[in-house]
Amino acid sequence: MTIGGEASEPRIKSSLSRLKQRNVAKIMHALYTHRQLTLAEVSSLVGLKRATVAVLLGELVAGKVAQENGVSQDTGGRHARTFGLATAAFRAVGVNLYRGGVQVAVTDLMGNILKFSEYPVAPSDLDLDALKETIATMVAMDPEPVVGIGVGVPGPIDLRTGMVLNPPNFVSMHGVELRTTMANWFGLPVVLDDDARTRAVAEWMLGSGRGHHDLVYVSVGAGIGSGIIIHDQIYYGVHGLAGQVGHVTVDPEGARCSCGNVGCLEVVVVPLLRSPTPDHRRIAELLSQAIIAVGLFIDPELVIIGGDAPRLELVVSIVAEEVSRYAPFAKMDVRAGVLGKNTAVLGAAMIAVGQFLNDPKVAMS
Numbered sequence: 224m225t226i227g228g229e230a231s232e233p234r235i236k237s238s239l240s241r242l243k244q245r246n247v248a249k250i251m252h253a254l255y256t257h258r259q260l261t262l263a264e265v266s267s268l269v270g271l272k273r274a275t276v277a278v279l280l281g282e283l284v285a286g287k288v289a290q291e292n293g294v295s296q297d298t299g300g301r302h303a304r305t306f307g308l309a310t311a312a313f314r315a316v317g318v319n320l321y322r323g324g325v326q327v328a329v330t331d332l333m334g335n336i337l338k339f340s341e342y343p344v345a346p347s348d349l350d351l352d353a354l355k356e357t358i359a360t361m362v363a364m365d366p367e368p369v370v371g372i373g374v375g376v377p378g379p380i381d382l383r384t385g386m387v388l389n390p391p392n393f394v395s396m397h398g399v400e401l402r403t404t405m406a407n408w409f410g411l412p413v414v415l416d417d418d419a420r421t422r423a424v425a426e427w428m429l430g431s432g433r434g435h436h437d438l439v440y441v442s443v444g445a446g447i448g449s450g451i452i453i454h455d456q457i458y459y460g461v462h463g464l465a466g467q468v469g470h471v472t473v474d475p476e477g478a479r480c481s482c483g484n485v486g487c488l489e490v491v492v493v494p495l496l497r498s499p500t501p502d503h504r505r506i507a508e509l510l511s512q513a514i515i516a517v518g519l520f521i522d523p524e525l526v527i528i529g530g531d532a533p534r535l536e537l538v539v540s541i542v543a544e545e546v547s548r549y550a551p552f553a554k555m556d557v558r559a560g561v562l563g564k565n566t567a568v569l570g571a572a573m574i575a576v577g578q579f580l581n582d583p584k585v586a587m588s
C-alpha cells in the first residue's frame with residue numbers, strides 16, 4: 224500500500240501501464256508457448272478482446288519483439304496471418320556457478336546455445352571480475368539485444384535480496400550480493416536462483432518435462448535438491464525454501480547433516496554415490512522413499528531425476544519401479560533428465576527468458 228504523497232494523475236497512468244504490462248506479458252507467454260498463433264487464437268487464449276490484442280501485438284511487431292510468421296487456414300477456409308515471438312532476435316545469458324567451476328552460455332529465447340564457455344575454479348577462489356570479463360567477451364560481438372542474465376548457484380540464497388548465503392564448501396560466495404553486483408555490470412536484469420531450480424526449469428521448458436504443467440525435478444549429484452513447478456510456475460514457498468528434498472530423513476540412525484538433523488537423504492546417499500562400488504539399488508530405494516513422500520504432498524504429473532551422479536539411468540529405472548509398486552502413485556511418471564551437463568546453465572538462461580516474458584519492459588521501451 225502506498226501512503227500519501229502521490230498525485231492522482233501519475234497514479235492512474237502507472238496503474239494503466241501495469242495493466243498493459245500484464246496484458247503484454249500474457250500475449251508474450253501465449254506466443255512463446257504456442258510458437259505460432261492467429262490474432263483470434265491469441266485473443267481466445269489470453270481472454271482479451273481482439274481489438275486490444277491487435278493494438279498490443281502491433282506494438283510488439285513494431286518493436287521487433289514479435290513477427291508475422293505465416294498464414295493459417297481456419298475452419299471456414301479463410302486465411303489468417305499468424306504471429307510468433309522473434310525468438311532468434313534476442314539473447315539470454317545463463318551462468319552456472321558450481322563447486323569446481325563456472326559455465327556461461329549465450330542462448331536465443333528458445334534455449335539454443337550460441338556460445339558456451341566453461342572454466343575450472345576452486346570453490347574458495349571464485350573471481351567475479353573474471354566472470355564479468357567472460358560474459359562481456361561472449362556478448363561483445365553479438366548485435367542482438369540481451370534480455371537478461373540468469374544465474375544458478377548452490378543454495379541457500381536469499382531470493383529477496385539476491386544474496387548468496389552460506390552454501391557448504393563454497394566459501395568464496397558466502398554473503399556475496401550477487402544479483403545487485405551483476406545487475407550493475409551491464410545494466411541488465413539479473414535473476415538468481417538455486418541451481419536445483421534452474422535445472423528444474425531447464426528440464427521443464429526444454430527437456431523431459433516439456434509440455435507438462437506440474438512436475439518435480441530432483442537433482443542428484445554433489446548434493447540433493449529439487450525444483451517444483453506447479454501450474455506452470457516455479458513454487459518457492461514463503462521463505463524460498465520449497466523443495467529441500469535432500470533433508471527428508473531416510474535413516475533415523477544416519478549421520479548428522481549440516482541442517483542439524485540426522486539421516487537426511489543427502490548425507491546418506493551422497494557418500495554411497497562416491498563409493499568405489501556404489502550399491503545402485505540401495506541408492507534408488509533411499510531416493511524412492513523421499514520421492515514417494517514428495518508425491519504424497521505434491522501429486523505431480525511427473526518426477527524428473529537428473530544431476531551429475533554416475534549411472535543415473537540405472538538408478539532412475541529402479542526408482543520408477545519402486546514408485547509404481549506403491550499403488551497410489553501408479554500414475555506418477557518417473558523419468559530421467561535429458562539435458563546432460565548443460566542442464567543448469569540452460570536453466571539459468573531460461574529463468575532470464577521467463578523474467579523477460581513476465582516483465583517485457585526491455586521489449587516495450
Ligand SMILES: [Zn+2]
Pocket residue numbers: 469470471480481482483484487
Ligand atoms: Zn539435512
